[in-house]
Amino acid sequence: MLYLAVILAVVGQLVSADQQQQLSLSSASAYFSQRLYQNVALDKSNMIYSPYSIHSALSMTSLGARGDTAAEITTTLGTTSLGDSVHLTYKELIEQMNSVKEVQLHTGNAIFVNPYFQIAPKFIEDTSNDYFARTANIDLTANGGPEKPINDYIAAQTENMIKDVLQPGSIDGSTVMILVNTIFFNGTWEVTFEKFKTRPQDFKQLAGAVKQVDMMNDERTIKIKRDNSNGVDVAELPFKGGRFSLYIALPQKVDGITDLEKLLAQPNKVNDLFTGLNYVRVQLAIPKFKTETTLTLNKPLKDMGMVKAFSPMAADFTGITQSAQVYISQVLHKAMIEVQETGTVAAAATVIAIVMESAIIISPTQETFIADHPFVYFLRDNVSGEILFQGKFSG
Ligand SMILES: *[C@@H]1O[C@H](CO)[C@@H](O)[C@H](O)[C@H]1NC(C)=O
Ligand SMILES: *[C@@H]1O[C@H](CO)[C@@H](O)[C@H](O)[C@H]1NC(C)=O
Secondary structure (H helix, E strand, C coil), X not given: CHHHHHHHHHHHHHHXXXXXXXXXXXXXXXXXHHHHHHHHCCCCCCEEECHHHHHHHHHHHHCCCCHHHHHXXXXXXXXXHHCCHHXXXXXXXXXXXXXXXXXXXXXXXXXXXXXCCCCCHHHHXXXXXXXXXXXXXXXXXXCCCCHHHHHHXXXXXXXXXXXXXXXXXXXXXXXXXXXXXXEEEECCECXXXXXXXXXXXXXXXXXXXXXXXXXXXXXXXXXXXXXXXCXXXXXXXXXXXXXXXXXXXXXXXXXXXXXXXXXXXXXCCHHHHHCCCEXXXXXXXXXXXXXXXXXXXXXXXXXXXXXXXXXXXXXXXXXXXXXXXXXXXXXXXXXXXXXXXXXXXXXXXXXXXXXXXHCCCCCCCCXXXXXXXXXXXXXXXXXXXXEEEEEEECC
């Protein structure tokens, strides 16, 4: 009996230590995401990217970096204090995400290597162990160009949502390797929207313009918060299973997006958005939309402090190869999101809806959450705290 108690206590400690590591990693990634947002999103009206994908791909690449090049990467990622444990934490996160059942979620890494370069076996081994990266040779003579097999791989991993990331001519004889991270998410709302309630409604864009946008409407009980001191309302729309949610951060003022973006730039502000929400019965209106964004991240990452990695002369990737002086020539990112009424008919998730309704005292005042002006949104894993996708919608 005593032995059993001792063993349980030890297991309990291990689990919570892992969770702590995951939360440290997700906070680092969340802050990285906000600094990236400041570099890539302010001048765009609609955009989407995956903080998780960019952060994990760079973290994997850092396994081959040495010296100042490595230090700059981990500083930019905000993972310096985590040390080498960051790789094991990613390993656990990837394992966890790929075993999720309540939504379709899969993420993977791949490394395409130029067969004419000698790659350090340790790099291949580490990326395979910690990031489950599969390694394949670049086919320099492939039909359709050496980019095609890689683009095909990415399309297959993302159910054809992400295509043609690499433009023809991006790979030539000087390319040493291409590192790829993909993530695919397909969730059904815990409570779906009824199609017949979707209709074109006014969306107040910046600078006074009004555009007709398809809005999904419902009256329901959801978790929201009114953060009056920061002038922002937040609504949580959970996916089936409750682990993943889409959070919409809607400025209280019609033209409040700039103030919200300034708030997000401050350290540790983003995670505040996800706490302190309470169930309220609301009249809800959320745009139905599709956004696709392609980003070249070289300049944003350099601006964020990752300079040496891009420098042909100064980069130190001797952990990848010692047979040539190599550097990063391009970091590309492409993401897409489609927010719509359902998923499947089975999604009717009616059972869950009923549970929610009965557990809640319906407030007498009718409140609203009408996302009819520019907002920022986050698709987040409530368990690890990871922001899988972040974006902005302005109509
Ligand atoms: C997402 O899931 C829904 C419901 O299961 C399905 O109908 C749809 O085809 C899926 N989308 C993609 C891109 O796989
Ligand atoms: C999210 O996680 C927090 C803390 O772990 C928990 O209190 C909360 O109920 C979770 N929310 C959902 C929707 O699972």
